[in-house]
Amino acid sequence: MSQINRQIQLVSRPQGEATTDNFKLVEVPVPSQAELADGQVVVRHHFLSLDPYMRGRMNDSRSYAEPQPLNSVMIGGTVGEVVASKHPKFAVGDQVLGMGGWQEYSVVDANVRGAIHKVDTTHIPLSAYLGSVGMPGVTGWYGLVKIINPKEGETVVVSAASGAVGSVVGQLAKARGCRVVGVAGGADKCRYVVEELGFDACVDYKQHNDPKSFYAALKEATPKGIDGYFENVGGMILDAVMLRMNAFGRIAVCGMIAGYDGQSLPLANPAMILVSRLKIEGFIVSEHPEVWPDATKELGGMVASGKMKLRESVADGIASAPEAFLGLLKGKNFGKQLVKLS
Amino acid sequence: MSQINRQIQLVSRPQGEATTDNFKLVEVPVPSQAELADGQVVVRHHFLSLDPYMRGRMNDSRSYAEPQPLNSVMIGGTVGEVVASKHPKFAVGDQVLGMGGWQEYSVVDANVRGAIHKVDTTHIPLSAYLGSVGMPGVTGWYGLVKIINPKEGETVVVSAASGAVGSVVGQLAKARGCRVVGVAGGADKCRYVVEELGFDACVDYKQHNDPKSFYAALKEATPKGIDGYFENVGGMILDAVMLRMNAFGRIAVCGMIAGYDGQSLPLANPAMILVSRLKIEGFIVSEHPEVWPDATKELGGMVASGKMKLRESVADGIASAPEAFLGLLKGKNFGKQLVKLS
Structure with a gap:
């Protein structure tokens, strides 16, 4: 029996203020190891990041990024672990950072450069890769x-x-x-x-x-x-x-x-x-990927040594993401807004 | 009998729009050669430059420059010729660029670095030093x-x-x-x-x-x-x-x-x-004096070769300066606004 992946889709664009009606919870099956194509990886998300830029994507107007398409999973940064893999560089249990979106699992083509990155949690907590080190x-x-x-x-x-x-x-x-x-x-x-x-x-x-x-x-x-x-x-x-x-x-x-x-x-x-x-x-x-090595070196060092602090607001479960996101836009969060997914 | 220097002073600050009432024509004597201190030069102005920045100086509010003091000569760029000199580097007849102000003559301490500059009018008209090359x-x-x-x-x-x-x-x-x-x-x-x-x-x-x-x-x-x-x-x-x-x-x-x-x-x-x-x-x-050599080299070359054109609006005589300046602020001028003084 296949696992269920619960995801939040954008189903309408805001007229003025965004509301929970713009979102819909949808359940889809998670592919099994046997169903994966070569190069694909299934990631089980531990945390979803909620960020203000997402509000811009909900609009249809001209902006620096393409609008979020309707009736598809809201984009968003995620950290989690690999639970199935047909890619030689990713093994089950690897901890990874990616743009998995507002959902519990994502299926990633790991051959696409930069689609997911392995992260080291020896000195840096996994969630920090969505925050101070992300x-x-x-x-x-x-x-x-x-x-x-x-x-x-x-x-x-x-x-x-x-x-x-x-x-x-x-x-x-x-x-x-x-x-x-x-x-x-x-x-x-x-x-x-x-x-x-x-x-x-x-x-x-x-x-x-x-x-x-x-x-x-x-x-x-x-x-x-x-x-x-x-x-x-x-x-x-x-x-x-x-x-x-x-x-x-x-x-x-x-x-x-x-x-x-x-x-x-x-x-x-x-x-x-x-x-x-x-x-x-x-x-x-x-648009400035060239700074990531220098930036994450300084940020990672400060986080690991305790010199860089960041409070987290953690909402529980994918169904809570829309409310947590709308709260973020009103400043109701306190620190980095995350959604805990597992 | 000494020469008369006619000058325009700022006598009040604008309440909203600037008017001719903010200015006053004043006559003062021009010092003779014998009256000059060492290092002083008397310049007879041929042209005064009128520029939008002068409007900002008329206000008393915080800005990047000190306000123009009341009851003193309005500041402004001038070109002219030396008519008396007690400075070894400036001789009667030299053509010079300076900040002589809204007046027919100025007395300059030529020991102050940058107070006046000799200019070469072999290939570049004198007035261009207040415009394209200034x-x-x-x-x-x-x-x-x-x-x-x-x-x-x-x-x-x-x-x-x-x-x-x-x-x-x-x-x-x-x-x-x-x-x-x-x-x-x-x-x-x-x-x-x-x-x-x-x-x-x-x-x-x-x-x-x-x-x-x-x-x-x-x-x-x-x-x-x-x-x-x-x-x-x-x-x-x-x-x-x-x-x-x-x-x-x-x-x-x-x-x-x-x-x-x-x-x-x-x-x-x-x-x-x-x-x-x-x-x-x-x-x-x-605030960027370091660019003058590069800038004036390119600009001077283009003016000398006819590749840089600049139309001039020339008002006649110092008494016409206030009206010409107010017209400039309303876009009534056409090209570089000058006042011909001799």
Whole structure:
């Protein structure tokens, strides 16, 4: 009797805010070893990663990536173990990282270069390959190191600071001798960012929820202005940061989650780009595969030695993925959002 | 009997739009040779340059430069000839470039490095040192070469295309094998940009004066999208360009003249920075003196050989400077705005 693979498909596109109705749970059989083609591998997923970029894929509009097709499994990063293999380089029991999607099992053509990677869990927990040592970690590394490139003593600000990307950015900047200020929603997250992650300060955008109050709090936290900003959010936070940027400041634009539901999200003062001679650069980490060796070497070393911390929010079971994802978009998660699948 | 130097002083700051009331014509004596201190030189100005950056200096707000002080001569670039000298390197009759301000004569301490420069008018007209071979030309060169850095076959768009900076940007981009599209106000300017300067196309923002119509015209002129944009204006034009930018496009922000009177000038779609992975960089040419030799070598060569054209709008006499300057801010000039002083 074959195993059942439960998966979440995207069945409709959001009109404005995404809802659970956009998703559907579907059951399909898992192929047996005998049913595999040469080169195929079956991976049983232990964790699925939920990330803000997925919201963009749900839309049909022009973006950097193809839209997620309807009536197919939602894309997503996964870690798990090989449970059947017809590929000489992968054996049952191997732990692997891949883009298995929102499902319990995936069937992978391991001949496709980069489709799955074996990972070493001797010093690094398996789930970290979806977090600090995975795509979110490398995203933070690229924006901080390649775009912001901060010098010792400079001030770096990061939004969504308690999240998977933001927490990496801040800890990397601290390791480079910067003053690091986070922006996060709520007293608990701000306390965590300062006390656990070691940021110098954190501005609570829920406490300071109008532009004037937020700007005042940001100003207090950045007495010498801001030299580098890692943008995950957009909107009011970006507007305030623009006014605090020092001459020759750098802004790495990784995400603008505040506009993912299609809200108009203008930038109030683009003239500051000229006034402060700013450099603003948007990037997508998947377009810079050349940095993975350097980035994962630094990140893996920091995780293994305990110098890079990342809290995880873990939802239980594939059926919980849509709710957990919608919560992530509203900032309800605390740290890296995962779904435990086995 | 001493000569009279007529000068324009800034006597009040604009409340919104600048007006002639912000300026005042003042007469002061020109020192005689005997009255000069060691190292001083008296320059009789032939031309004064009027440039958009001057509007920013009239405000009291935070910007990259100190505000122009009240009740003193407006700053500005000048070319002229030495009429008295107590400096061994400058002789009566030498032609010089300097920052003499809005006046007929200036007294310069020639010991201050860079205060005045001798210029060679054998192959290059004196006024060109205020235009294509001067600050506007180097401004265009820096933004195009150092920020946009276009490859052959790419599409480059420049706003204020018939102006001193824009016309240089476009002609340099054509020399690099790009498709070059200007944005200018009015049929005459657009015809000049295409027929005289050799741009491939020009979009008339006065004909297409609403966002939808302007976007449609820009789209038609940029069938392969836009790889590089040189920004002088801001507002509706920048919004439309953002939507036409190709992946990895570069935007050099040189000016945002549309907001100089203090208008709120938001950027409609900053999310395009991420969607198209754009790099946007603001710059001020005076902070990059290291490029002057390379820039003026290329620009001077093109002017001398007739490959770099620049139309001039010449106002007559120092008293006409305020009106000519206010016209420049409204795009009434056609080409480089100068004031002839002798």
